[in-house]
Amino acid sequence: MADPSAGKLSLPTLTAMVVGSMVGAGIFNLPGRFATATGPFGAIIAWLIAGTGMYMLARVFQALAEKRPDIDSGVFAYAKAGFGDYMGFLSAFGYWLGSCLGNVFYWVLIGSTLGRFFPDIFGDGSSATAIIVSLIGVWAFHFMILRGVEQATFINSIVTIAKIVPLIVAILGFVFFFNYDQFAANFFGGVGMPEKTLLAQVRDTMLITVFVFIGIEGASVYSRYAKTRSDVGVATILGFVAVTGLMVAVTLLPYATAPRAAIAEVQNPSLAGALELVVGHWGAVLISIGVLVSVLGAYLAWSLICAEVLFAAAQSNDMPRLFAAQNRNRVPANALWLTNIVVSLFIISTYWSRDAFNFMLDMTSVTALMPYLLVAGYGVLLARSGVGYETTPGERGRDQIFAWIAVVYTLFMFVAAGLKYVLLVTVLFVPGTILYVWARREQNARLFTPVELVIFAVTLLGGAIGAYGLLTGLITP
Template sequence: MTSTSNAKLSLGALTAMVVGSMVGAGIFNLPGRFGTATGPFGAIIAWAIAGTGMYMLARVFQALAEKKPDIDNGVFAYAKAGFGDYMGFLSAFGYWLGSCLGNVFYWVLIGSTLGNFFPEVFGDGSTATAIIVSLIGIWLFHFMILRGVEQAAFINSIVTIAKIVPIIVAILAFVFFFNYTQFSENFFGGVGMPEKTLVAQVRDTMLITVFVFLGIEGASVYSRFAKKRSDVGTATILGFVGVTGLMVAITLLPYASMPRATIAGVNNPSLAGVLEVVVGHWGAVLIKIGVLISVLGAYLAWSLICAEVLSAAAKSRDMPKLFAAMNGNRVPANALWLTNIIVSLFVISTYWSADAFNFMLDMTSVTALLPYLLVAGYGVLVARRGEGYETTPNERTRDLIFSWIAVIYTIVMFLAAGLEKVLLLAVLFIPGTAILYVWARREQNARLFTPTELIIFGVTLVAGLAGIIGLLTGAITV
């Protein structure tokens, strides 16, 4: 985030990093995704589960920032400290890969948003024209970031403010036109919607809630740049509380403006569609402009995070040392090149996807779950051992409970994602292990796996082969 080693990030800057990372594309698609899945009652339960689980995860990040101040770039570094080299690699690779997939999702959303203005050209965001425009955008951002992260960080701060304004306008409009009768009719599912059990309704919202919370670790990723170590945890909690309030409002208030079937039927970005029903065409235009600003800003933030994670993993020898190299502007250039090559390949692959929009959203969510699970698991280990609690023993039991709840939450999210998504994740881990992990270990003349790690790799390999067979036979579709 800085061009000099002496410059440090304030609490406000760290909080903006969390908000900027979290408020991206997902929040603009909450009404339609929830409207398709459930009514207000199911939505309230879903947010209670997601909010509690992610709050506990945020508290784990906060506790680890305080109890383990020597561990920087927390997301994958915590996994390595707690569970060894291979799990540290899988966490780093999974987090980096999920960030890449998230960036692909951003470009698909940009294409689908432009498709609202030029439907024959951009379509749903996966047409040939949309892909070409996305590739141009990816590499324009690439060369801008290569000129210096400080310039990119300044743009991110401006964009973070700009993209909040349309969301606030939408919330105020929904409050002004709140119709209690309509809200009541939608409350338990609404008229003309398919009958589903409450459990099924809530389950169908789980991956979108994971997606919109991605970025909660934004401050932790840049912990080594913080002016005060305690600011990392504080920024995480402040960002979480503020953004959660926005997301819950954006989800629930549209139910008081129109039938649930109408919400479910609007095009992406769905917030534009529902606001258009409430206030007219200008509302849709405002949101679409907000989407483009927000997504470009979030893409910038996640491009920085992608490069930082890959570079930091290389510095800690979890990735090949090639990716630790900095250019003259102190940007991890090789890490950025690999990131954008992978993003470009995935963008091209959306041409053959049946539903690129939701597929990329769901896969981004699933890839984040393993790093989150390992962070929560490390929180359990630290609290059980009492490491760092010498002066605050009264906090140990509390943090242990928080960590266990975060572990249970992430496991439940894996179950909600479904076997297909988990197998596809394993498919992606196989080449990552075969190329990057083996490369890094050979550079160090270190043995590949401990006996326990070999078992973990074996399970990953079997799951990945099952995923490949599923893709080849058509049992798994993308």
Template sequence: MSLPMLTAMVVGSMVGAGIFNLPGRFGTATGPFGAIIAWAIAGTGMYMLARVFQALAERRPDIDSGVFAYAKAGFGDYMGFLSAFGYWLGSCLGNVFYWVLIGSTLGRFFPDLFGDGSAPAAIILSLVGIWTFHFLILRGVEQAAFVNTVVTIAKIVPIIVAILIFIFVFNYQQFSENFFGGVGMPEKTLVQQVRDTMLITVFVFLGIEGASVYSRFAKKRADVGTATILGFVGVMGLMVAITLLPYAAMPRATIAGVSNPSLAGVLEVVVGHWGAVFISIGVLISVLGAYLAWSLICAEVLFAAAKSKDMPRLFAAQNGNRVPANALWLTNIVVSLFVISTYWSRDAFNFMLDMTSVTSLLPYLLVAGYGVLLARSGAGYEKTPSDRRRDLSFAAIAAFYVLIMFLAAGLKYVLLVAVLYAPGTILYVWARREQNARLFAPAELAVFAVTVLAGLVGVVGLVTGFITH
């Protein structure tokens, strides 16, 4: 893959579903002042994480499929497995969210049939779509990556048109009225307002590692880091504009009240029904394109983990088109089961979004942690020792940011993620038995015990109704 193709992979992975729901999610949580603070925190934290990915790509060019491989290099086999499993699981949950968004977008025009995206008709449509894409991807990764590049261009157009329209109707008085919270909205402290935006900011940045995951396909290793930074800067600009400009077009209460996808709703208020139709078409193109990118990433992570013996060797098998077929089959079976489960969720849309965000935090934390370890050790810095202190600072800030995101998520989501992590260890045991290797080092056994305990608490919480979704 060339630099433009790798950059499109980053942009295609990041610009998916979340960006089309930013106005409503932020409008519900905060006014422009809180939004500016939230983006400053999220932008700084994720930029630092992007720089960590860039530094690791340069210092450890021998490591492919970076996300979980960095965790293994820094923290051992079991943490490498948890990172791989968590990243794969988060990607699966993200794919479920995409199908819920497609259902809720169609529900805007056919409410009785598709509802909020978790109605039976929406679930059936999702299952048909999942398996259609499955057989498309089995025909070849390179072909699918080309489709992703085309779709990335197609889905940026509606977003830019929406931004231009919001700039044209910008009303300074309306913006200032909304600035510190707006009229008719519940009183919340600024800290609470910012906290309520944090998981959506994590979600919309997922995919920042898209180029790192596909590093084995890069024509030049240096392009991996460059594509990551280019993709981050471009997408950050789009997301800030989509969040802040609607505050200058209507009262915050109106923004908070529109249905998903909220960008379609706010544009409909400004220009009429055609705006909702236009954005909804963009949503469908965008989500299908992002789903394609993330299906590739899901299968690639399982495949790479199996190749490095962190997952059962069953998932290292490729078909004649160089597609990790078994990994793709497991991915889409799991996605299908999660899609069916949305039928029983009270708010499938936001629940899947938040679960995806939290599941992805552990892999990001381990990447940042490895960045700290590598910079402290000096390995890979022999020719440029002056870069060590800078990279150490970037990695430390990135790790601190991810820890803050865990706190912002709250205990509920951490326990629910543990419910999924604990049984996943079966795959680790399977892989270790294949190699006749020791299951756990003493420290790893402690991590496993904490994971199981948290999972049990999560199950009890779900059964007793203490935890709801």
């Protein structure tokens, strides 16, 4: 988290924030998740779709940073500027909630990683012991952050090395043992895997591609700290290109080293299992150590992002003023308390989940789609209006096309996710509206416009259906 007193952020620093935000837990789970769903052919199509959609979204973030430099903490602020107060709130709440769910996923991944070495104790990351260890970890980090420990730059240095070195070692290992015949055998599906249509194969990979791209807005979240506003957009594109290359390599190269069925069966984090198939047990140990350090670092970063989103939303009157308070170490303490209480409740809930690991991953992905959709929609509105394009009118048509593609992509992601996850997200959004009502009453402002009332009614209906599904067992987490 940047401290205004520490100066402004340079382009390399902003780029590192994008890379650091994106390279967290998801990249270590790509081999197994993709191998379960598809072979290399389907994976290539999936990455083309995801890469194109997310590149367009990155270009929208770039355009908005340049054309609306007056808007800070862009993810939800853009939604408010384009679609009004309630949609701005939903975007802020959705982004915060998705970040909380992502933090839960980190702890499940830590438990699953430890479960590779202590299966009877940690299991798949949702055992009672794993939950207790996770809760201890959450609150240990909480009190560290309250003391301002995030200013210790050596933590970020260690985390960056721990993320990148195991990934590079894994990629080099896969390249060294690359077997063309094995890659060809897996290409259209492989032996021993269930038959699925290509569309179904690609659809089953879509949510993890959203998950691993979460963080693309890392520079935008801290846009108010940038030395030059245009650096926010450039950092977003540079980070996107670098991380996409890493993710595609980690996904495709394992198909050339082992049968798809073997990769699909490895325990999470699947990159550890995939490398173990190639080089032996030391490969799994190396990746697991990298995962533990990387995920703990990512958890620190995202805890701060969660608090920053609530803090910024409270400052702009989209959340109750309570969350705009900072302690003497300039940490948004109340926002941090709410974040970690919610994270703790979600961690406890994983005990009753059939597959806590993938469930939390998918929920995080779907929750992130709402803010992304609203950002893309605002990109369309801004390009059509011409605001900010006074000196560059020739860019309006191009930016509008980019934004429309980003809108279509995020809508496609909602369809690919399936009704189950959309309904579960609305279940979480309904009680969140209490915070909106609280904030509006503090300002003596009108609660809903007629259009916002319709949106709230639809959200309420979806939440009721989702809650009914959970209570009756029609929807299982």
